Structure formats: C-alpha cells, structure tokens
Amino acid sequence: MLYHYVGPRSIAERSESAVCGVPVSSPTDLLPRLSSGDLTVTFVVSAEGTLLVADRRSEHVACAGNRPVRAAGEMCFALERGRVLVTRVSNQSTGYCPEPKSWGAVADALRAAGLEPTDGFDPRCEFRRCLGCGWLNLVKDRVFECVGCQAELPNRYNAQEVP
Ligand SMILES: [Zn+2]
Incomplete structure (x- = not known):
C-alpha cells in the first residue's frame, strides 16, 4: 500500500x-x-x-x-x-x-x-477522517470521536480518501 x-x-x-x-x-x-x-x-x-x-x-x-x-x-x-x-x-x-x-x-x-x-x-496510531466535518483525527485510547465536531468516527480506515 x-x-x-x-x-x-x-x-x-x-x-x-x-x-x-x-x-x-x-x-x-x-x-x-x-x-x-x-x-x-x-x-x-x-x-x-x-x-x-x-x-x-x-x-x-x-x-x-x-x-x-x-x-x-x-x-x-x-x-x-x-x-x-x-x-x-x-x-x-x-x-x-x-x-x-x-x-x-x-x-x-x-x-x-x-x-x-x-x-x-x-x-500505534489510528487515523480517521471525520465523515461530518472532514477533520483528520488521530484516534487516542480507542475513542472514535471527532475532535472537530464530536461526531462518531468510522471503524474502517479512511484517512487516504479525499473528501
Ligand atoms: Zn468532525
């Protein structure tokens, strides 16, 4: 990849x-x-x-x-x-x-x-892009919540997808 x-x-x-x-x-x-x-x-x-x-x-x-x-x-x-x-x-x-x-x-x-x-x-970092606001999050402590808008982040890796 x-x-x-x-x-x-x-x-x-x-x-x-x-x-x-x-x-x-x-x-x-x-x-x-x-x-x-x-x-x-x-x-x-x-x-x-x-x-x-x-x-x-x-x-x-x-x-x-x-x-x-x-x-x-x-x-x-x-x-x-x-x-x-x-x-x-x-x-x-x-x-x-x-x-x-x-x-x-x-x-x-x-x-x-x-x-x-x-x-x-x-x-071991997990990155997720917020589907709501587009923010790229570094997920900490398995808390899948966007720091920008508090929306739930997807389980699936999506950081490479352009919004
Ligand atoms: Zn967000």
Missing part, C-alpha cells in the same frame, strides 16, 4: 522539490547522527522500500520529497557498544496518516538496512 500526503497543502508546497530524507542502507549511515548516544528522527519508507531519515523537526512530506510512501513516523535509535539499536518506532505522521499495517514495510526496510526491527509501532 502506498500512502499519499493528506496534510495541509501549504506544508507540501514548501517542500515541493527536494527529498530531505537521507537513505539508510547500513547501520553505519546513522553513526554521524548518533554522536550524542540517542537519536530520534522523522522517517519514511519510500515507494522503493528504502528507509529515509531526516531531522525530527522535519515534515514527513519534506523527508519524502512530496512522494507517496509505504510508511511514515518517528524512529529512535541508540548506540550500544558500537552497535546501532532501534529502540522505538511509531507511525505518527499527520501528513501521511499511515495505517498500523504499514509496519511490514518498516520491518522490511530496517532489515534491508541491517537493523533489527522492534516488536511493532509504539505508539
């Missing part, structure tokens, strides 16, 4: 051209960023299945160069006795709103880069 950017247009327009995400093809690609020991980055998995990482303040759409992705979120790493460990991965991206099942693409991309995946997303 490819996820398209569904966040605010203004952010996408600011990051129209350049891919700011750096491809990770081996754990050593992360070493320059791991000088302080722990690292949190913005990540996407490209359509080709490559893990791309960027500064955690970067927008996912900029990390991806405005292209569709297989997964997006935040990723944490630690350096332990010279070994790069993945310590946490989330699918928290309000730009792409990826489903929990995008985990498979994350695990594949990590293994391809010689990194051991964690057990799954933490937090």
Whole structure:
C-alpha cells in the first residue's frame, strides 16, 4: 500500500522539490547522527522500500520529497557498544496518516538496512477522517470521536480518501 500526503497543502508546497530524507542502507549511515548516544528522527519508507531519515523537526512530506510512501513516523535509535539499536518506532505522521499495517514495510526496510526491527509501532496510531466535518483525527485510547465536531468516527480506515 502506498500512502499519499493528506496534510495541509501549504506544508507540501514548501517542500515541493527536494527529498530531505537521507537513505539508510547500513547501520553505519546513522553513526554521524548518533554522536550524542540517542537519536530520534522523522522517517519514511519510500515507494522503493528504502528507509529515509531526516531531522525530527522535519515534515514527513519534506523527508519524502512530496512522494507517496509505504510508511511514515518517528524512529529512535541508540548506540550500544558500537552497535546501532532501534529502540522505538511509531507511525505518527499527520501528513501521511499511515495505517498500523504499514509496519511490514518498516520491518522490511530496517532489515534491508541491517537493523533489527522492534516488536511493532509504539505508539500505534489510528487515523480517521471525520465523515461530518472532514477533520483528520488521530484516534487516542480507542475513542472514535471527532475532535472537530464530536461526531462518531468510522471503524474502517479512511484517512487516504479525499473528501
Ligand atoms: Zn468532525
């Protein structure tokens, strides 16, 4: 499944051209960023299945160069006795709103880069678009209620559908 950017247009327009995400093809690609020991980055998995990482303040759409992705979120790493460990991965991206099942693409991309995946997303985010007001909600604690208009949110994933 490819996820398209569904966040605010203004952010996408600011990051129209350049891919700011750096491809990770081996754990050593992360070493320059791991000088302080722990690292949190913005990540996407490209359509080709490559893990791309960027500064955690970067927008996912900029990390991806405005292209569709297989997964997006935040990723944490630690350096332990010279070994790069993945310590946490989330699918928290309000730009792409990826489903929990995008985990498979994350695990594949990590293994391809010689990194051991964690057990799954933490937090594991559920995104739903409100059928009433169109707001893209990040569902918390299984409360399927729109923060914009309090309408009930659908059970089915619909964040990629344009209203
Ligand atoms: Zn609503």
